[in-house]
Amino acid sequence: MKVCQKDDMLTFKDEPETSSQAPKDRLPPWNVLVVDDEPDVHSVTKLALDSWTYGGRPLKLTHASSGREAIDMLRDRGDYAVILLDVVMENELAGLDVAEYLRKRLNNNRTQIILRTGHPGTLTDNEAAAVHGCNFYEPKSYITSERLKSTLAVALKDYSSPPHPSMGCGR
């Protein structure tokens, strides 16, 4: 292996062959729904997760800018693995309404909900998460890209594995 000196010109590795992998070899992406009324949250989520994969499968992000919109999307298709969900949007509990709609109306207990919020409206953090069948609670100001990825990894693992009776989210 060649040892690089400080002033050496940068030598790039050759680019891989384009279209080397046949589409049938690629695993389908994880469907992730990002719900937030703040456009920059969508941007930063997209940037942070753009090239990230779990189990060799990339993420396909779908964006909703309000609770109402998210409910419409959840009604349209049921194969979201994870929802990254803001709480305070058009009203103080808009995000929790989405969670409740998913669990109670759509009776979907498999899709993992990661609650991300500045502060969760009128309920305390853990109450909000537990009562409304949310799996994870992440205060916005603590979500580094690593933490986002590791939480997503756990959520995707839970989504893929058989239901765990002790999770207690009404499954």
Place this chain on the structure above:
Amino acid sequence: MDTRQHKDEFEAILSSNIVAIISADLDGRITRWSAGAEKLFGYSSESAMDINLQALVPPSQQCELQTVLEKLKRKRSIPSLTTQRMKKNGDIFAAEFSVFPVLDDDGKEVLGLVSITSDISNRRQSEEKLAEFSKRIETILDTVLDGIVTVNSGGIIETFNPAAERMFQYRAHEVIGCNVNVLMPEPYHSEHDGYLRNYALTGKAKVIGIGREVAGRRKDGSVFPMSLAVAELSKGENPSFVGVIADITEAKEREAELEDQYKLVKVANDNLTASIDRLKEMQQQLVESEKMASLGGLVAGLAHEINTPIGIGVTASSHLSAISTALEAALHNNTLRRSELDNAIEDINKTSALIFRNLERAAKLISSFKKVAVDQATDELREINVVDYLQEVVLSLQPELKKHHATVDISAEGRFFLTLNPGAFYQIISNLVLNACLHGYAVKGGVIAIAVCQENNRTIITVTDKGAGIAPEHLGKVFDPFFTTRRAKGGTGLGLNIVYNIVTQAMHGTISVESEIGKGSCFTISLPSAPTPPPKAQD
């Protein structure tokens, strides 16, 4: 000399018209008729010669006249007789009548008579009036409820009316002639003679003409409160005094009752005042807690608003470091591809732009929140640029506005500067804007228009929404304390009352509201301070 002079004097008397001088014979035929007789009886001298004395006497007195004539025949004179006489026109009047016999030179034979008659009807009337008056006074004294006692200069009782008898339980005859001090308890009993002497010497009255409340002493020694008015009846050598006395025992009792009632009322009143004070204190506390709640709401809003850009910054900056770590590893292993570096650079650009934008946003939020939060906590006056400040307020209310899908449109005709307490101004505007959100746009969002203009040296600020409007039966009450339609949802009903108090009391302005159901509401604030130009054009 003498005869002549006597005759003249006699003529003068005859011609005087004060008395009637009439001569007649013993049969009563008139022989001489004075000027006074003409005037008194109405007959002329000539016609009088044709009448008899009987014509001058009313029918009821004819007997008397006969008796008089009989006496005269026996040479007896009648120096004075009070009787009645009759005028030519028939009027009868009270008269004093003197008559003397006229004798012959030897004094043996009675030749006739001479009489003097004067009209005493005036005097008679006066005497009758006086008697009548005395009788009345007596009746009054007997009837009045006030005790009336007269004393002489030595303090000896001269009269004592029945009311005084009842009050003091003495009969009049028991006390008349006694010193009036028997009616007084000590110390007046002993001091009263001194009072009288003092008054006689100095003329300085303690009671006379003044009246006062003193104590009286009954025959049995018991003492009662009385009011006493004393007047001097006659001045000079032997003054006497009248005392008018009222027993005020009952009045005193009523007074005491009233005093008791007054005390009760006063206690109740004091309690009421204390309750009002407590209520005021409670209201003050509520106002204070409303202020703190508004501050608390502000901080909670700040926390949420600021967590969003910070969260984005945290994710983005940690993403940058992930890119950097990956690049470092690829570089170190010589596995870096140009496309990867291009992608990384593009990512870095995007991410750092995101970080910068959100840091800026956080900084701006903090600065505006700090301004309004500090303003909330202090009572200092300072000059504000109204439009700029309105924008700060609206920025701090963004979370609420966003929630209700409301936007605020600020318009102003020119630049306005007001010197006021910005915290109070914040409370006014935020309350009105939040009211528009909570009530006007509770169902669906819309525009809240804030307009500033000037009108006759006053700054007019209107806050208008096109929302639900206020029901007519509520419109008159919106500024009342504790009036709310949202009690169940945690409304205190103090928001607009605080706005009202701040505008009218702290800022000496006025606030009014117009509204129509379904069309929206408009609050108009008028502040009494003309917009002043900025100190210098540098602003």
